[in-house]
Amino acid sequence: MALLEVKDLEVYYGVIRALKGISFEVNEGEIVTLIGANGAGKTTTMQSVVGLIPARAGHIIYDGKDITKLPCHKIVHLGMTQVPEGRHVFQELTVYENLLMGAYMRKDGDIKKDIKGIYERFHRLEERKNQIAGTLSGGEQQMLAMGRAMMCKPKLLMLDEPSMGLSPLLVDEVFDIIKAFNKEGTTVLLVEQNAGKSLAISDRAYVLENGRIALSGTGEELMQSEEVKKAYLGG
Amino acid sequence: MDFITTLINGLSIGGIYAMIALGYTMVYGIAKMLNFAHGDIIMVGGYTIYVFLNMTGHPAIAIITAIIFCLILGVTIEKVAYKPLRGASPLAVLITAIGVSYLLQSLAQIIFGSAPKMVTIFNFGTKNIGGLRIQISTIVTLIATIIVMIALSLFVKFTKMGRAMIATSEDKDATQLMGINVNGVITVTFAIGSSLAAIAGLFYLMKSPSLTNTLGSMPGIKAFTAAVIGGIGSIPGAMLGGFLLGIVECISYSIPVIAPYTDAIEFLILIVILLVRPTGILGKKRREKV
Numbered sequence: 001m002a003l004l005e006v007k008d009l010e011v012y013y014g015v016i017r018a019l020k021g022i023s024f025e026v027n028e029g030e031i032v033t034l035i036g037a038n039g040a041g042k043t044t045t046m047q048s049v050v051g052l053i054p055a056r057a058g059h060i061i062y063d064g065k066d067i068t069k070l071p072c073h074k075i076v077h078l079g080m081t082q083v084p085e086g087r088h089v090f091q092e093l094t095v096y097e098n099l100l101m102g103a104y105m106r107k108d109g110d111i112k113k114d115i116k117g118i119y120e121r122f123h124r125l126e127e128r129k130n131q132i133a134g135t136l137s138g139g140e141q142q143m144l145a146m147g148r149a150m151m152c153k154p155k156l157l158m159l160d161e162p163s164m165g166l167s168p169l170l171v172d173e174v175f176d177i178i179k180a181f182n183k184e185g186t187t188v189l190l191v192e193q194n195a196g197k198s199l200a201i202s203d204r205a206y207v208l209e210n211g212r213i214a215l216s217g218t219g220e221e222l223m224q225s226e227e228v229k230k231a232y233l234g235g
Numbered sequence: 236m237d238f239i240t241t242l243i244n245g246l247s248i249g250g251i252y253a254m255i256a257l258g259y260t261m262v263y264g265i266a267k268m269l270n271f272a273h274g275d276i277i278m279v280g281g282y283t284i285y286v287f288l289n290m291t292g293h294p295a296i297a298i299i300t301a302i303i304f305c306l307i308l309g310v311t312i313e314k315v316a317y318k319p320l321r322g323a324s325p326l327a328v329l330i331t332a333i334g335v336s337y338l339l340q341s342l343a344q345i346i347f348g349s350a351p352k353m354v355t356i357f358n359f360g361t362k363n364i365g366g367l368r369i370q371i372s373t374i375v376t377l378i379a380t381i382i383v384m385i386a387l388s389l390f391v392k393f394t395k396m397g398r399a400m401i402a403t404s405e406d407k408d409a410t411q412l413m414g415i416n417v418n419g420v421i422t423v424t425f426a427i428g429s430s431l432a433a434i435a436g437l438f439y440l441m442k443s444p445s446l447t448n449t450l451g452s453m454p455g456i457k458a459f460t461a462a463v464i465g466g467i468g469s470i471p472g473a474m475l476g477g478f479l480l481g482i483v484e485c486i487s488y489s490i491p492v493i494a495p496y497t498d499a500i501e502f503l504i505l506i507v508i509l510l511v512r513p514t515g516i517l518g519k520k521r522r523e524k525v
């Protein structure tokens with residue numbers, strides 16, 4: 001059974017129909033990527049799944065439960081969270097406090113230990129643990145946003161364009177980290193413009209065009225597809 | 236010497252303004268609305284103290300009851316009047332808040348009539364300290380407001396709920412992604428703001444014991460001014476603005492030529508500061524996010 005199943009999802013902004021009935025699924029343990037041009041509806045999909053934008057029609061099923069109408073914070077409690085587009089770290093809090101916010105709903109005693117784990121993965125964050133997050137560089141903010149999301153211990157981690165605005169070296173690092181998270185058991189739903197790199201690490205992928213799913217397949221299949229090559233892989 | 240007395244008085248009234256300003260600024264920061272009924276909570280606190288002081292004769296019981304009553308009232312107002320308007324136009328929310336303000340004032344007038352009530356809670360008298368004649372209640376007010384403010388600052392900085400409040404004021408969506416119920420955070424904010432207003436009501440009555448249904452209006456406006464001067468949304472800003480305004484007020488009152496224009500001077504300062512720094516002294520311009 002799919003961990004996340006989206007069925008005929010429609011989302012409107014006023015009268016604008018941003019998602020015109022899309023369906024896709026993410027199975028436990030997979031990395032699934034949505035690729036698509038600017039304005040295709042990727043962010044809308046992500047925000048709608050996590051309950052930040054209401055669905056007009058369709059269903060979102062998570063772990064066998066219909067979460068279409070649930071408010072965001074309750075969905076997060078079921079075990080999914082998102083690194084939103086543009087990172088959205090808490091600018092006025094320190095790096096350490098941001099990580100604590102990630103663990104807000106946890107009641108286990110491993111929080112300190114897990115923060116150490118995050119620091120081990122992101123050395124830059126440890127060096128800057130008392131720095132106000134608003135003063136971090138874009139790359140550091142991305143690391144923090146990912147670390148903060150991991151502090152929620154999600155079963156399903158959604159990332160919306162994590163490589164946006166990063167240097168090539170850092171982009172590689174971000175994809176490595178996503179792969180590592182996945183190896184450790186986190187299911188990943190990824191939105192990317194960087195189609196080449198994301199398809200390479202994906203089990204399956206969907207191409208979103210104008211609020212519709214235009215193509216789907218394994219990462220490999222899509223990388224070989226002429227349409228994808230032409231539109232998203234630059235040749 | 237006179238100047239020191241004036242300064243202490245200024246700090247004391249400033250502390251009261253700061254305490255009320257905190258309610259405005261926290262609610263503005265977190266719920267993104269101007270709660271114009273906030274000043275009237277002070278008045279409700281005053282009447283609650285009046286009623287329970289007459290009933291029980293115990294100031295402590297009266298004060299604690301007033302705090303609890305105002306807390307519940309503030310939270311109820313938020314749930315009934317403001318929460319349904321979340322996402323509505325700011326103007327609709329503002330008009331609602333003004334409506335709530337008139338409602339509270341009218342209810343108080345219907346229940347207690349329009350003649351002022353005299354409320355003497357404590358009789359501290361005055362004392363000579365190092366050649367200064369100072370009202371003990373002034374000192375008590377000053378110390379109490381400082382304690383409350385330190386406690387609030389520690390709460391915001393070092394507790395989970397405090398961090399959730401900062402997070403909510405900054406980014407509601409990201410806060411929800413942490414599994415935090417933003418409505419709960421807003422409720423706590425109203426609870427804190429209204430309790431502080433009740434305490435401000437107490438100190439106001441200690442300063443001038445005459446209680447009417449418009450008791451909260453002027454301090455409400457002054458404290459709002461203080462919050463804007465300090466930078467609306469900023470907790471240290473509200474404290475700074477409150478003390479600043481209180482000191483200006485007392486200095487101005489102590490100079491006979493300008494004393495009648497004190498209120499005008501305070502609002503003039505607001506205008507000047509807003510011209511120089513539109514976000515207030517400690518207000519931040521939200522950094523645009525990429």
Ligand SMILES: Nc1ncnc2c1ncn2[C@@H]1O[C@H](COP(=O)(O)OP(=O)(O)OP(=O)(O)O)[C@@H](O)[C@H]1O
Nearest residue numbers: 013016018036037038039040041042043044045085
């Ligand atoms: N708040 C909004 N109000 C109105 N229209 C919106 C809003 N947010 C998004 N849209 C529209 O919905 C469509 C999908 O936007 P969305 O942000 O989901 O695209 P995206 O695929 O994430 O694009 P990008 O790659 O540029 O981030 C766009 O046409 C956009 O203009």
Ligand SMILES: [Mg+2]
Nearest residue numbers: 042043044085
């Ligand atoms: Mg997007």
